[in-house]
Amino acid sequence: MTREDLxxxxxKKRSFLCVGLDTDLxxxxxxxxxxxxxxxxxxxxxxxxxxxxxxxxxxxxxxxECRGAAGWESLRKTLExxxxxxxxxxxxxxxxIGNTSLMYAQTFFNPEKSGLDxxxxxxxPYMGVDSVTPFLGFEGKxxxxxxxxxxxxxxxxxxxxxxxxxxxxxxxxxxxxxAGPDRLMYxxxxxxxxAFADVRKLAPDHFLLVPGIGAQGGNLKEIAKCGLNKQCGxxxxxxxxxxxxxxxxxxxxxxxxxxxxxxxxxQHLLEKM
Amino acid sequence: MTREDLxxxxxKKRSFLCVGLDTDLxxxxxxxxxxxxxxxxxxxxxxxxxxxxxxxxxxxxxxxECRGAAGWESLRKTLExxxxxxxxxxxxxxxxIGNTSLMYAQTFFNPEKSGLDxxxxxxxPYMGVDSVTPFLGFEGKxxxxxxxxxxxxxxxxxxxxxxxxxxxxxxxxxxxxxAGPDRLMYxxxxxxxxAFADVRKLAPDHFLLVPGIGAQGGNLKEIAKCGLNKQCGxxxxxxxxxxxxxxxxxxxxxxxxxxxxxxxxxQHLLEKM
Numbered sequence: 001m002t003r004e005d006l007x008x009x010x011x012k013k014r015s016f017l018c019v020g021l022d023t024d025l026x027x028x029x030x031x032x033x034x035x036x037x038x039x040x041x042x043x044x045x046x047x048x049x050x051x052x053x054x055x056x057x058x059x060x061x062x063x064x065e066c067r068g069a070a071g072w073e074s075l076r077k078t079l080e081x082x083x084x085x086x087x088x089x090x091x092x093x094x095x096x097i098g099n100t101s102l103m104y105a106q107t108f109f110n111p112e113k114s115g116l117d118x119x120x121x122x123x124x125p126y127m128g129v130d131s132v133t134p135f136l137g138f139e140g141k142x143x144x145x146x147x148x149x150x151x152x153x154x155x156x157x158x159x160x161x162x163x164x165x166x167x168x169x170x171x172x173x174x175x176x177x178x179a180g181p182d183r184l185m186y187x188x189x190x191x192x193x194x195a196f197a198d199v200r201k202l203a204p205d206h207f208l209l210v211p212g213i214g215a216q217g218g219n220l221k222e223i224a225k226c227g228l229n230k231q232c233g234x235x236x237x238x239x240x241x242x243x244x245x246x247x248x249x250x251x252x253x254x255x256x257x258x259x260x261x262x263x264x265x266x267q268h269l270l271e272k273m
Numbered sequence: 274m275t276r277e278d279l280x281x282x283x284x285k286k287r288s289f290l291c292v293g294l295d296t297d298l299x300x301x302x303x304x305x306x307x308x309x310x311x312x313x314x315x316x317x318x319x320x321x322x323x324x325x326x327x328x329x330x331x332x333x334x335x336x337x338e339c340r341g342a343a344g345w346e347s348l349r350k351t352l353e354x355x356x357x358x359x360x361x362x363x364x365x366x367x368x369x370i371g372n373t374s375l376m377y378a379q380t381f382f383n384p385e386k387s388g389l390d391x392x393x394x395x396x397x398p399y400m401g402v403d404s405v406t407p408f409l410g411f412e413g414k415x416x417x418x419x420x421x422x423x424x425x426x427x428x429x430x431x432x433x434x435x436x437x438x439x440x441x442x443x444x445x446x447x448x449x450x451x452a453g454p455d456r457l458m459y460x461x462x463x464x465x466x467x468a469f470a471d472v473r474k475l476a477p478d479h480f481l482l483v484p485g486i487g488a489q490g491g492n493l494k495e496i497a498k499c500g501l502n503k504q505c506g507x508x509x510x511x512x513x514x515x516x517x518x519x520x521x522x523x524x525x526x527x528x529x530x531x532x533x534x535x536x537x538x539x540q541h542l543l544e545k546m
Contacts, residue, residue, distance in 0.1 A: 022373070062369060062376035065338075068388040069345040076341060093369050095397065096335060097424040097489075100295070103335035115341040124368060126399045126419055128426020146399055151370040153401020156447055160440065162433045167440065174429055216370075 001087055001119045001140055003182055003207070007231045009055045009085055014267040016232050017259060018056035018089065018209070019046065020239025021078065022063050027244055029251050039064075039074040042251075044081055046243055049252040053263040056087040056235050058209075076115045087235070089144065089209065090121040098130035109138045120144050122187060122209070125171045129178060136179045143184055147171050147199065150189025150212030168195075172202045181205040188227075190218020190236065196226035207233050213262075214241030220262070224269040232270065238262060274360055274392045274413055276455055279480070280504045282328045282358055287540040289505050290532060291329035291362065292319065293484070293512025294351065295336050300517055302524050312337075312347040315524075317354055319516055322525040326536040329360040329508050331482075349388045360508070362417065362482065363391040371403035382411045393417050395460060395482070398444045402451060409452045416457055420444050420472065423462025423485030441468075445475045454478040461500075463491020463509065469499035480506050486535075487514030493535065497542040505543065511535060 010016050021043055028042045035041040064071035082088055094104040111117040120142035123132055135143035148158055148168040158168040188199050190212035208227060212218040213236060227234050246254035283289050294316055301315045308314040332351060337344035355361055367377040384390040393415035396405055408416035421431055421441040431441040461472050463485035481500060485491040486509060500507050519527035
């Protein structure tokens with residue numbers, strides 16, 4: 001999917017919402033457990049209930065691979081079920097030496113090998129250039145590089161001071177030598193609202209994938225203030241706040257209501273642009 | 274597996290060799306392709322041919338997951354086939370926010386959930402404390418944290434200067450607040466031989482997982498000089514140099530010869546300790 005396609009979808013839906021599919025067998029409603037593939041059935045109903053309100057889905061790989069081969073099969077079916085106009089993110093935080101990163105890229109971008117055809121994958125920067133560039137060689141596909149994450153542990157390394165800036169700023173600066181805003185996005189956590197102005201100075205045109213609203217405490221309005229750019233430039237994710245809004249048979253309806261609240265708020269923020 | 278168990282195995286085998294199972298359908302001998310699961314069949318023969326010469330096996334996750342559910346099934350069967358006295362490493366470079374890292378830990382350490390029961394998993398440090406600690410809570414299991422990797426891209430961030438040391442040194446220092454040398458190891462690339470003295474100052478007792486000899490150019494003797502400690506403290510990996518020593522029907526024999534060369538060299542280095 002191109003940047004223009006993504007922006008068109010945002011304008012059409014008046015939304016920059018991503019629904020995170022952190023689907024956990026221990027948390028989905030009990031009545032689904034009798035299904036042949038409860039995780040897929042849950043995702044299917046969540047997708048049906050939210051696909052007109054969001055522009056992206058983000059399956060969190062850990063929640064699938066913890067069930068081994070069966071989990072990968074649920075993931076494949078889920079991805080196949082997501083309509084083609086929605087942007088898909090493999091939240092996998094991969095990254096290894098060049099030949100191995102290329103294998104990971106094949107995993108997420110080459111359906112003939114793996115059965116999966118994601119639009120993008122999240123990538124960890126620690127191993128540097130040759131760990132990231134293999135993800136950048138696929139037409140219409142994206143690497144979303146971790147810059148400043150939403151969790152407590154971001155203080156340990158991402159805020160370390162190097163010569164004249166923080167490590168996460170170095171990640172943003174150096175990675176721009178590898179690809180432009182048509183292939184690369186950054187993860188910037190919603191809990192780090194104060195950092196968005198600095199991020200936008202370094203990466204004015206890039207899309208930012210923003211996790212951490214809802215359960216983790218980030219605030220949408222705060223992020224939008226400095227984060228929005230002329231092509232929106234934000235994909236804001238909510239996982240638990242939407243998909244686990246109810247643990248009963250009405251889980252999909254309740255998920256829709258939560259997604260709708262965020263979509264309305266986003267519509268309002270986009271109109272003010 | 275405990276540190277003592279691992280050291281016993283090293284003394285018994287006179288070896289600190291790890292065989293990397295980067296098993297690629299496009300590279301294994303053609304005659305295996307008629308098997309039901311060629312990747313497992315290849316691994317099985319490699320394991321049979323090398324298990325008395327090495328102390329660990331390290332499947333590289335990318336090479337399995339790029340084949341989707343089928344690849345995970347090959348991985349599960351491979352792991353099950355490895356004898357219990359050998360240390361197993363899921364080379365997965367995982368790491369995410371706390372609840373997600375816990376799912377990854379379950380993937381590799383909880384056979385009831387995933388079918389996999391590895392002794393250890395490689396973990397990326399970028400997301401800090403809560404991304405690593407979930408891997409440290411399993412009795413007899415290990416996190417192997419990326420410190421200084423073997424690839425070209427290590428220059429981008431790992432050698433960035435922070436206050437008074439390099440980022441990779443900060444990773445080693447800070448992570449020691451999370452666990453001791455009974456739960457935590459570090460990845461230090463064989464291509465970085467000059468750094469081993471500095472690493473040993475910071476982490477005298479830890480086991481180091483050392484990739485990058487052979488195809489990547491690292492030298493065993495150079496690493497051993499500063500890397501060996503009183504419990505050996507090194508697990509040196511070779512992947513391509515062993516498993517792809519021949520592309521013919523004699524691949525397992527030739528793999529054994531390459532493993533034997535390294536084992537002999539290691540025996541010699543251990544005797545000089």
